Amino acid sequence: MGAASAAAILLGASVFAGGTAQAAGGNVLTAGGANAAVGDTLGSGLATGASAQFTTAATGTTGISCTTSSISATVSTNPAAPGTAASSMGFTLGGCASTLPNPPYKMVTAAQFKNGPFPASFADTVNFPVSVAASATGPFSASFTISTTLGNIVCVYASNAIAGNYSNANNTVQFTAQYLPRAAGSSACPASAYFTATYGPLRDTTMAGTPTVTVN
Numbered sequence: 584m585g586a587a588s589a590a591a592i593l594l595g596a597s598v599f600a601g602g603t604a605q606a607a608g609g610n611v612l613t614a615g616g617a618n619a620a621v622g623d624t625l626g627s628g629l630a631t632g633a634s635a636q637f638t639t640a641a642t643g644t645t646g647i648s649c650t651t652s653s654i655s656a657t658v659s660t661n662p663a664a665p666g667t668a669a670s671s672m673g674f675t676l677g678g679c680a681s682t683l684p685n686p687p688y689k690m691v692t693a694a695q696f697k698n699g700p701f702p703a704s705f706a707d708t709v710n711f712p713v714s715v716a717a718s719a720t721g722p723f724s725a726s727f728t729i730s731t732t733l734g735n736i737v738c739v740y741a742s743n744a745i746a747g748n749y750s751n752a753n754n755t756v757q758f759t760a761q762y763l764p765r766a767a768g769s770s771a772c773p774a775s776a777y778f779t780a781t782y783g784p785l786r787d788t789t790m791a792g793t794p795t796v797t798v799n
Contacts, residue, residue, distance in 0.1 A: 611668040614787035615794025623789040626655040630781040637776040641760040650678035654782045664799045672703035693728035711749035711798045738772035754795040755783030
């Protein structure tokens, strides 16, 4: 075997080592067989059948449920794996309803995430952690205006950081029971909310064909 052939085999082995996790040069974020570029937008609504939940207990069902929510992250760094990719992530929220019992909460008339976009990172370590931090404007925050028998009340929940995970199996970002203490609003609001949502499939909407995103 000639030196050129041996070099080619070694090159091929290095490119394909680890399977698809090393595609397109092995950057932390890839989509459609290519590295996600700085400036690309990664976006998704809620996964099929999912809702954004703000419950009064980590394992409870009472609280506020929203049928519409989305994330949109602009890639700011995407280094070669292993490593951590950085982005600026915004959240939207809508279609919310309340199952809170007392005083009788009639409906959620307004809902929004505040202070975004937030610094958010994707790491290619165990379970592919996704971390969202406070922005220069303020903490990760969710605000709800709720109509009650006592009149309208505003409930604001916030945290300086929330943590989730990425799943390559279905290209989703998952946040589970993230604790958000009440930061402002009426004393009639529950003292805390636990945020749970699954977004996916996450796609690189800048690339042609909007391919799904893989964390490598």
